[in-house]
Amino acid sequence: METWQILLIIIVVLVVLIAFWYIGTMNGLRRGEVKVSEAESGIDVALTKRFDTLSKMVDTVKGYTKHEAKTFENVVKWRKGMPDDLTLEQKQEFMQKLNQVQADINVAVEQYPDLKAEKVFTNLQHSIADVEEHIQAARRLYNSNVSMLNSKIVSFPTSIVASRIGMAKKPFFEAELEKRADVKMDF
Amino acid sequence: MEKTLTYFQEKKQKSEWITVVSILVFILGIVLLVISGETTWIMSLGLVLAAPGFIGIIVGIVLFNRTISKFKSMYLKDYFSTMIEEGVYRPKKGLSQSEVYACGFIKRADRFKSYDYLSGRLDGIDFRSSDVHLQERQVYTDSKGNRKTKYVTFFKGRVFQFDFPKKLDHRLQVLERYRPRDGYKYQKVDLESMAFNKKFNTYATDSHTAFYVLTPHFMEALMKVEKNHPGKIGFSFFDEHMRFAINNNKSTFAIMPFRKIDEKLVEAFKEDVEGLYEIVDDLKLNRNIFKEE
Known part of the structure; x- marks a missing residue:
């Protein structure tokens, strides 16, 4: 076999190997992205469930407290539940608002011992505790997937493929979000 | 409780002694059988020691297992039922x-x-x-x-x-x-x-x-x-x-x-x-x- 033929074969083999690696890496990144999206849907499901449970709690509390607490006004505004097209940052904001509602409910409950003893309410408290565990799990799963994807995106040579297909680092879902004035939400 | 433990310990100890003594007698009997050669009375003595030695080992083991079994089914059973709720x-x-x-x-x-x-x-x-x-x-x-x-x-x-x-x-x-x-x-x-x-x-x-x-x-x-x-x-x-x-x-x-x-x-x-x-x-x-x- 001629030298140029050997060289040609080596070049073809190298090009094929690089092409396989490129496709494999790209698919790996896409799979990672899908996992992140799935985990984000998990957060949505948990947040919606928390919203529903909190709404039921508010209804129960309202039966006891006749005054118009700020808490309840907030929830009334959110009657439609969590909007579908929220960004991750807005979801974090939504979670913070739900935290506030729950804190307000807890304050209200302290003033009404009979409410604390009511079976429906205690069951809702159990439900909300479980829902919160689900939110934490969804958040940790999401962050874990984001962490894995981000480390791939910034690592060489995967970073070359990531930039070629326009994949950027994903944001983490923080447990506690600092209040930001520039984010407005109208439900 | 202490009395019961002593009772089981004594029974277990007795079974262990029977086993140990029987093993020694059995080994002595086997040694005599091996070294007896043509001497009939040594062979007979060997047989006389090995046979009851073997039976003694079996008896000792059976007694040991029976004692452990009784200790578990009588003593431990009561002990755990008082120690654990619905035990x-x-x-x-x-x-x-x-x-x-x-x-x-x-x-x-x-x-x-x-x-x-x-x-x-x-x-x-x-x-x-x-x-x-x-x-x-x-x-x-x-x-x-x-x-x-x-x-x-x-x-x-x-x-x-x-x-x-x-x-x-x-x-x-x-x-x-x-x-x-x-x-x-x-x-x-x-x-x-x-x-x-x-x-x-x-x-x-x-x-x-x-x-x-x-x-x-x-x-x-x-x-x-x-x-x-x-x-x-x-x-x-x-x-x-x-x-x-x-x-x-x-x-x-x-x-x-x-x-x-x-x-x-x-x-x-x-x-x-x-x-x-x-x-x-x-x-x-x-x-x-x-x-x-």
């Missing part, structure tokens, strides 16, 4: 095959044996457990080319089933050198803790379930359980149960020859049970905050 101890019974294999990571055995069943309620949490001995059949060819069969132990330890405060629709297994064997489609999950991932392989039919069960505190508690229970350990979670198995080549309530039946022995068994209370507490299994009334 049930059955030395000759164990978990059923379906209960053991429900762990999902224990290989099916050709020979199955379970014993020393203990169940009850710890801090409001129901549990069931027993020692399990599993063997698999192996066919091999000896040096003469004959095909032979032997049974090899691959699991000897204890299997537990606890009530779990979270209701799970998906399956989760946290395993140390095991792998899922129940036929479900598991995916390997990496948690945030590097130390935990290094110690255990986590498999779940749904990743969310892994993160839901394995909170940072729970991961630490599982590591502590693993540290306190040497051996190959595996945990599985499904429905409303946590199951775990420790393959440590031990029988939990075994009493070896020449080990005294006394307060110290009972204290050691008590510590085993107290270890279960610790597991319930560490894993916060008694925290039924999610269950509706």
Whole structure:
């Protein structure tokens, strides 16, 4: 076999190997992205469930407290539940608002011992505790997937493929979000 | 209690002496038979010593086993029933095959044996457990080319089933050198803790379930359980149960020859049970905050 033929074969083999690696890496990144999206849907499901449970709690509390607490006004505004097209940052904001509602409910409950003893309410408290565990799990799963994807995106040579297909680092879902004035939400 | 322990110790000691003396007599008889040659009276003396020596060994062993069995079924049974709420101890019974294999990571055995069943309620949490001995059949060819069969132990330890405060629709297994064997489609999950991932392989039919069960505190508690229970350990979670198995080549309530039946022995068994209370507490299994009334 001629030298140029050997060289040609080596070049073809190298090009094929690089092409396989490129496709494999790209698919790996896409799979990672899908996992992140799935985990984000998990957060949505948990947040919606928390919203529903909190709404039921508010209804129960309202039966006891006749005054118009700020808490309840907030929830009334959110009657439609969590909007579908929220960004991750807005979801974090939504979670913070739900935290506030729950804190307000807890304050209200302290003033009404009979409410604390009511079976429906205690069951809702159990439900909300479980829902919160689900939110934490969804958040940790999401962050874990984001962490894995981000480390791939910034690592060489995967970073070359990531930039070629326009994949950027994903944001983490923080447990506690600092209040930001520039984010407005109208439900 | 002390009087009863003394009673069992005396009976056990008696059986041990019978066995030891019989072994010596039997050995002496065999030695005489070997060295007797043509001398008839030495051969006769050898036979006279070896035969009752052999019978004595059998009698000694039977008496020993009977004493241990009575100690367990009379003394330990009462002891555990007072120590554990709704405590049930059955030395000759164990978990059923379906209960053991429900762990999902224990290989099916050709020979199955379970014993020393203990169940009850710890801090409001129901549990069931027993020692399990599993063997698999192996066919091999000896040096003469004959095909032979032997049974090899691959699991000897204890299997537990606890009530779990979270209701799970998906399956989760946290395993140390095991792998899922129940036929479900598991995916390997990496948690945030590097130390935990290094110690255990986590498999779940749904990743969310892994993160839901394995909170940072729970991961630490599982590591502590693993540290306190040497051996190959595996945990599985499904429905409303946590199951775990420790393959440590031990029988939990075994009493070896020449080990005294006394307060110290009972204290050691008590510590085993107290270890279960610790597991319930560490894993916060008694925290039924999610269950509706």
